[in-house]
Amino acid sequence: MSGIDLALPPAVERALRVRLARLDAAGFTARLARHDPTLWSSDPAHQKVAENRLGWLDVAGQMRPQTAALRTFAEEVARDRFTHAILLGMGGSSLAPEVLYRTLGATRGALELQVLDNTSPAAVGAALLEHDPRHTFFLVSSKSGTTLEVLSFERRVYEWLVAARADAGRCFAAITDPGTPLVELAGERGYRRVFLNPPDIGGRYSALSLFGLVPAVLIGADLDGLLESALEEAALAAPEAASDQHPGVVLGVALAELALAGRDKVTLVLPPPLASLGSWIEQLLAESTGKDGRGLVPVDGETLADPDHYGPDRVFVAISIGALPEEVAGRLEALRSAGHPVIAWTRSTPLALGAEFLRWEIATATAAAVLGIDPFDEPNVSEAKQATQALLSDPLAGRALPPIPPLATSARHQVAAPERVAAAVRDHVADPSDPIQWAAALPSLLEPGDYFAVLAFLRATPERDAALAQIRKAVRRTTGAATTVGYGPRFLHSTGQLHKGGPDRGVFLQLAADEGDEPIPHAGYGFYTLQRAQADGDYRVLERHGRRVLRLDLGSEVESGLGDLVAALESAGARKGGASHPIRG
DSSP: OTTTTOOOOHHHHHHHHHHHHHHHHHTHHHHOOOTOGGTSOHHHHHHHHHTOGGGTTTHHHHHHGGHHHHHHHHHHHTTTTTOOOEEETTTTTHHHHHHHHHHHOOOOOOEEEEEEOOOOOOHHHHHHHOOOOOTTEEEOOOOSOOOHHHHHHHHHHHHHTTTTTTTGGGGEEEEEOOTTHHHHHHHHHHHHHHEOOTTTGGGGGGSHHHHHHHHHHHHHHHHHHHHHHHHHHHHHOTTOOOOOHHHHHHHHHHOOOOOTTTOOOEEEOOTTTTTTHHHHHHHHHHHHHHHHTOEEEEEEEEOOOOOOOOOOEEEEEEEESSOOOHHHHHHHHHHHHHHHEEEEEEEESSGHHHHHHHHHHHHHHHHHHHTTTTOOHHHHHHHHHHHHHHHSSTTTTOOOOOOOOOOEEOOOOOEEEEHHHHHHHHHHHHGGOOOOHHHHGGGGGGTTEEEEEHHHHHHHHHHHHHHHHHHHHHHHHHOOOOOEEEETGGGGGHHHHHHHHSOOOOEEEEEEEEOOOOTTSSSBHHHHHHHHHHHHHHHHHHTTTTTTEEEEOOOHHHHHHHHHHHHHHHHHHHOOOOOOOOOOO
């Protein structure tokens, strides 16, 4: 069906065909093509928001005439001896550029790209330490022009550049909507360029707009090839085409019908070079559908296991360039044979990223329409932002944030949890005086259909990535639950919406640390306080929503703490017996 291989349970396959026929009867594809906001809500307020968020449907065609000017800009930057670019962004403004760089790499003579979207003082300090101010160009990327993290990064970077060169402003370009405060700041600082994006595109749908294409052209990506692949995908979505001929619509309906049947864990299988695409899909699905107690739960980065490691809440979606690796293909076939739904397709070239971006955008909008969800708002993302701002606006914020009372404290670590969570976990804690043991007992709260999310307010490193993967593996092995991981504050602009607004199916392990400090000029506090306020704000909002959350503060010994936690989880899994203690709801 429409170039997608669908292996679905018979009941879901029947529901899929019925739903596609209903969409055809309602003129869904034609209405989508003409940007009809009534597809998602009958409420005029929601329709007004959606009406101004549908520019992504046509953006590939709008961008084609701009590619030559973008290449001229990139040539100018390279000619001025810049060799590296750092993108200062969050969420939709940073994820697509990172995917493009990790998938396509930088061509000869183009700039290497790094994304800075982590407020850890160690992450900010390392980004500056590892780059030369004489040869590093910065993209300041924010749709609203007011994103707290982006403006904090910009202040620190600008001060760093001013100390090294007289023309600091020439090292910057901004990407934003018309009329934002970032436009004004760029003028004051003397930025080299300001790119004004079409304002009718939301951040997570902006991959093929200037938010994706400006970073892409700096790494030497073939913009015309990316856009052409998207236009070819769009041609499959002709308004007169039947829904079952439209890959994005078929994918969206399949995911929605599977979710309605209890299979809401969208497990992504993305062999290299597409591995990084998962983080972008994760944001798109989670932030668009995770609200009103509903939503798809994207699972990115889990290693494939045997079929008996998974519950009946999974669907596996595999995308590859060319044929799947033999081992992956074998595991997927075993999953199919065991009755797990598998959706798969292939692409011929990495430049098909353009088509993938559009396919998933259409699929997400379609799934939301089927599920009765407005995909274009994100109420709980705003809630977390407000909680952070409230903490930072406290006159004491520059000295110390209000503490969250601990359950247990050791020489190196500390643990905290809401009272109802602590009461439910307590019987499973091997040593109540040891914070690590409290964290290791948290998976005991998992019930069938739940997922376990690690929320890491840490600097991301390969070693920490590996440790977090071990934590996920230990939890899945002993509980069968789906697992996710996100670095803060990136996940606040992504899966954070799902965590608070989606179904109450998450058990959350928040990890915090003390990684020094870096100043934020003119803020009255540094990156340590900003990161801690974000962690505290997220914890408090999860608590307010009655979510099952526990915080483990690793202090300054992050690596050893993660190692201890892995060992404790494996030990707890070996001891595990009996059912989990239910407290959800």
